[in-house]
Amino acid sequence: MTQKVDIKRLQISTDKKNLVDLCFDIDEATALIGQSGSGKSLTLKSILNLLPSNLKLDFEVDSPFELNSNTIGFIPQNPFTSLSPMTKIKNQFFCSDEKKEHLMQFVGLDKKLLERFPNQLSGGQLQRAVIAIAFSNDIKLLLLDEPTTALDEKSKQTILNLLHDLQKKLNFLTLFVTHDINSIKNICKNIVIIKDGKVIEKGDTKSILSNPKTSYTKELINSTFENKEFRK
Structure with missing residues (x-):
């Protein structure tokens, strides 16, 4: 497996406000989880070097490879608008x-x-x-931005299974950004929970799903799953 990417500091701000202040590892398959507005998309854009010019970025990363268009693959949220028609x-x-x-x-x-x-x-x-x-x-790093949101349930599961198979066959790191914990519970080894641009909980996926430490994480889990048997 490719070595991990250690994001030591990722800070995004305007002239008046700090929007994101994160520190986490992308180790094997890692999920970045949070509600809308938590800073997930801004984090992805910063790694892709696609932040708007009005935002300031302070980015310190320890990576075994250079982060650029040759080493990073990106799967956007909506396949219907991601390609030239x-x-x-x-x-x-x-x-x-x-x-x-x-x-x-x-x-x-x-x-x-x-x-x-x-x-x-x-x-x-x-x-x-x-x-x-x-x-x-x-590529050595695959970034995914809610890649199943625009799909029906059958297509969603097909894509999740495909991503799981690709992980087994190819040597790349994954950062899977979503608000839907159900979509990553069998794919991502690690979870980073963010709220208002800050990490509030991170660790092994199974451990966090079975024993969330914060009320925010509990709310995310409860809003995602109707069947809680996996948490036993």
Whole structure:
């Protein structure tokens, strides 16, 4: 497994207000959990170097590899808006034709879909294609921003299973950003819980789900699961 990325300091601010102040590790598969407005998206944008120019970033990281577009893959929230609608799938990769076909097959898609436009694929197919495109380079870190939010329940589970399989087969770190703990309970080894831009709890996923330390974490868990048997 690729060595961990140690985010020693990630601070995002305006001239008048601190928005995010985090410190955590991306170790194997790590989930960043929090309600809307907690700072999840800003954290992702800072790692991707996509913060708006009006925000200040103080970022100190200890990583075994350089964080750039060649080493980081990104799976956005909505597959329907993440690709160019007027461009065939095959022209949205950044690799050889042979690798495109291999990646499509790797995510369970027929290579014939490379000749189609995004609007000719279902939501589940499109998100698989987005995942394949993210691996155009030999990435070392995969960032996921609520990757199943726009999908129906069947497609959601298919994508989660695919991501779980990819983790087993390929050597990369994962940072999975979501408010839905249910989507990461079988995928992510570690959880970082954030509220108002600060870490309030972090650790092993099973430990936190079975014994949350804060009322905020308990509320997140209770709002996600109807069946609490996993917490026993």
